[in-house]
Amino acid sequence: MNSVVTKVAVVGSGIAGAVCAAALARNGVSVTVFDSARGPGGRMSQRRELSEDGKELSFDHGAPFFSATNSDVLDLIHGWEARGLVAEWKENFGMFDPITKKFVDFEKEGLSKKYVGVPGMNSICRALCQEPGVESKFGVGVGRLEWLEDENLWSLTGLDGQNLGHFMGVVASDKNMVSPRITDVTGKAPPLDMNLAPKLDGKLPDIPVNSCFALMLAFAEPLSSIPVKGFSLKDSEVLSWAYCDSSKPGRSAMSECWVLHSTMEYARGVISQTGLRKPSNATLTKVAEELFQEFQSTGLNISQPFFMKAHRWGSAFPAASIAREEKCLWDKKKRLAICGDFCVSPNVEGAILSGMAAASKLTEILCCL
Structure with a gap:
């Protein structure tokens, strides 16, 4: 294979794209990763913030942890562990019952291993996007993909019109x-016109998504009245769960940081009033106050945080799986793979499996050219 014909573009540096890119590179394929964000991770991003007094804070404000049962995924995870990119989060979780004001259903230690990236959830994606053979371009959004029939190649154009x-x-x-949901957000058509891949068009419905608001909190003192480091809230219409981010391996112990996630119903209600476009600061401030008020209403003696900020995940959580058996969508003739957690299952393991499947399809055909 020569360096020209083996170039593959991976759009998106979440765990599916990062796993796919690294697997392709390990098989001798030259990969360029494009992402409009400032860094890799997608829903596995780590948010860095500064408090008013200049304290540096970090939050895994998307996926709090991940687990796995698939043997191939576990092999990958164990390799990441050996490299120091992943560690097991050995803390008990539970459920809080607001009626009895008690914690119930404590998880038994070791029942389900929880893995986290070290020192942040995005550490895995960052390392994979830096492997030999992978070139990563952050802050570069893809505005259009075109299939050049005469050349049998894909042409990528940036959001600013730049030839990529x-x-x-x-x-x-x-x-x-x-x-098509992206049109409601940006007013522009999706970058990839599915008419270019008619074999896949019918297999790719408008994927339903669940929205969620995350609230990042930092406290000067530990919340000692809470006996677990993560818990769901029974029958709450506002909060789905909360976890102590700073209790994870490799995190700073300077402050106690918590991340709360809203229920899907709460997020849906806010979005129905404010729309899909980027929420205003006023909206995020109101959401932060409402989520924190629900947290305090548990009666768990929660002090006032010195940092509080909300973030909206508008379409990060897919509500459907469209390729459970195949694990990715694949157009062999045009060498186009579509992968992500929306293909297999709406979690990190599903995204990893889909990224691996996409890499396998491309490797198989490119190695024969």
């Missing part, structure tokens, strides 16, 4: 590449 290059294959690991 020609590629032998493309991996779309961000569902916004093809989802």
Whole structure:
């Protein structure tokens, strides 16, 4: 394979795209990763913030942890553990019953291993996007993909009209590449016109998504009245769960940091009033106050945080799986793979499996050219 015909573009640097890119590179394929964000991770991003007094804070404000049962995924995880990218989060979780004001259903230690990236959830994606053979371009959004029939290549154009290059294959690991929902947010058509891949068009419905608000909190003193480091809230219409982010391996112990996630119903209600576009500061402030008020209403003697900020995940959580058996969508003729958690299952393990499947499809065909 020569360096020109083996170039593959991976759009999106979440765990599916990062796993796919690294697997392709290990098989001799030259990969360029494009992501409009400032860094890798997607829902596995780590948010860095500064408090008013200049304290540096970090929050895993998306996926709090992940688990796995698939043997291939576990092999990957164990490799990441050996590299110091992943550690087991050995804390008990439970459920809080607001009626009895008690914690119930404590998880038994070791029942389900929880893995986290070290020192942040995005550490895994960052390392994979830096492996030999992978070139990563952050802050570069893809505005359009075109299939050049005469050249049998893909042409990518940036959001600013910049020519991003020609590629032998493309991996779309961000569902916004093809989802009409992006039109409601940006007013523009999705970058990938599915008419270019008619074999896949019928297999790719408008994927339903669940929205969620995350609240990042930092406290000067530990919340000692809470006996677990993560818990769900029974029958709450506002909060689904809360976890102590700073209790994870490799995190700073300077402050106690918590992340709360709203219920899907609460997020849906806010979005129905404010729309899909980026929420205003006033909206996020109101959401932060309402989520924290619900946290305090547990009666768990929760002190006032010195830092509080809300974030909206508008379409990060897919509510459907569209390719459980195949694990990715694949157009062999045009060497186009579509992968992500929305293909297999709406969690980190599902995204990893989908990224691995996409890499396998492309490797198989490119190695024969």
